[in-house]
Amino acid sequence: MSETVSAAQLVARCRDGDQEAWAALVERFSRYVYAIATQGFRFREHDAEDIFQEVFAKVYERLDSLRSDEAIQPWIAQLTRRVCVDRLRAGSREETSDEAELAADPDEDAIARIDEALDVHDAMAGLPENCREILDRFFARDETYRTIGEALELPAGTIASRISRCLVKLRDELEGRKPVPAQSGGQVSV
């Protein structure tokens, strides 16, 4: 399914039982939920996996209760926060520790950055596929020039300049679509 389909359109299709749309919706928000759990709340992988599955189970069960399809992102953010906090509370009931107390406060700067990062990833959907691929592989997947070159059949020596050109396209895409975002921000809310 094309990435140019909006999240709100995907929600509407999911509500009609479109399984392909559900798969696309999960794909669209999988990094977001993962980042909130691991960066915002600093959960380790094992806990983050449980949180990830629980969040998407709740999204699937409660999609009909979403008042506006446009609100899917803050709604998922809110659900993820609640699941994270519930898990922290359950953990701190089992063993009280300074670490659990410390983790109970999410890193709000990290969560604000994650929101902004989602905007950037959405904007990447408007770039040519080769740009999306190269930027994602280098910055989000931490792949080397050599790995990228082999995967995309490009000379490794051209990767740096391609990345630079793609960043310029991405910046143009972002500046053409919305006001400049704040560099740090407050809470995610519905």
Place this chain on the structure above:
Amino acid sequence: MSAFNEDRLAELIGALPPAPEAWVRAAQELPVARSQFDGIVARAEADAEFRRALIADLEATLAQEGYEPERPLLDALRRRFADS
């Protein structure tokens, strides 16, 4: 200077690494798991022996009955039969 300089863009792209593929796949299969869930619960309500077998060893019973016990299905069934 633009707020979207190269360093900032690089940081923001890197702030969303991919979730593990297996997690994503499991979540994408939720609709199938839910459909199987409804069938299994209906059968467990009608067949006491099947219900007992599920409670005794969920994964083995499902595998024996030809289901592929993926995580979302297992989690949902464990929650459903937790009070049994």
